[in-house]
Amino acid sequence: MAQNDDIRYLNPVNVEVKKKKYCRFKKAGIKYVDYKDAEFLKKFLNEQGKILPRRITGTSLKFQKKVSQAVKRARHLALLPYVTDLMK
Amino acid sequence: MLKQYETVFIATPVLSDVQMKEAVAKYTGLITDNGGKIVCQEDWGLKKLAYPIQKKTTGFYTLIEFQAEPEFIAKFETQFKRDERILRFQTVSMDKHAIAYAERRRAKLSGATQPAEAPAEAPAAE
Numbered sequence: 001m002a003q004n005d006d007i008r009y010l011n012p013v014n015v016e017v018k019k020k021k022y023c024r025f026k027k028a029g030i031k032y033v034d035y036k037d038a039e040f041l042k043k044f045l046n047e048q049g050k051i052l053p054r055r056i057t058g059t060s061l062k063f064q065k066k067v068s069q070a071v072k073r074a075r076h077l078a079l080l081p082y083v084t085d086l087m088k
Numbered sequence: 089m090l091k092q093y094e095t096v097f098i099a100t101p102v103l104s105d106v107q108m109k110e111a112v113a114k115y116t117g118l119i120t121d122n123g124g125k126i127v128c129q130e131d132w133g134l135k136k137l138a139y140p141i142q143k144k145t146t147g148f149y150t151l152i153e154f155q156a157e158p159e160f161i162a163k164f165e166t167q168f169k170r171d172e173r174i175l176r177f178q179t180v181s182m183d184k185h186a187i188a189y190a191e192r193r194r195a196k197l198s199g200a201t202q203p204a205e206a207p208a209e210a211p212a213a214e
Contacts, residue, residue, distance in 0.1 A: 031185040031189070032186050032188070032189040034189060035180075036096065073178060073180065075138070076176070076178055077096055077149075077176060077178055078139055078141060078147070078176065079138060081138035081139050082138075084138075
């Protein structure tokens with residue numbers, strides 16, 4: 001049984017430092033998510049144009065609903081694509 | 089009781105400027121005739137669509153913010169449905185946060201030296 005110190009890691013194991021996620025809407029005091037502003041909404045979409053989940057963006061439930069509502073409205077008005085590749 | 093709404097609609101790029109203005113005037117006129125009040129009206133001009141609508145890739149975007157009777161909205165939207173010059177339309181009711189945001193956005197747009205089409209990069213920030 002290899003002792004602990006015998007184990008040599010080829011590269012240092014990078015433990016992901018746990019960054020405290022926060023809801024950017026509460027912090028910035030934003031009350032309304034505008035569906036007309038595509039640039040701002042793009043921060044919440046991934047490359048395929050899909051809405052990022054809360055566990056990635058860290059937004060609170062109340063604002064995640066507002067963001068998804070705004071994104072769906074923007075998609076209806078062709079300000080944002082429904083599906084695309086390498087959007088950013 | 090007058091509620092506040094905002095409508096964004098896309099007109100076909102095939103229209104000439106005159107027809108474009110006349111289409112917009114038709115809808116603004118419709119609102120004022122039925123006891124509504126136009127708060128603000130913006131033309132975003134010819135913009136590229138994120139995906140083709142009815143085989144067209146660009147469209148004339150127009151935003152109208154207005155106050156109207158709730159019953160009027162159904163009539164207003166049937167007008168849009170019937171008008172074949174309009175590719176797509178969307179009417180949204182505005183709560184107090186939306187109204188406050190819209191005023192701030194207008195102040196920023198008129199305040200900005202060059203009339204930036206898209207609002208500044210942190211538009212929704214309080």
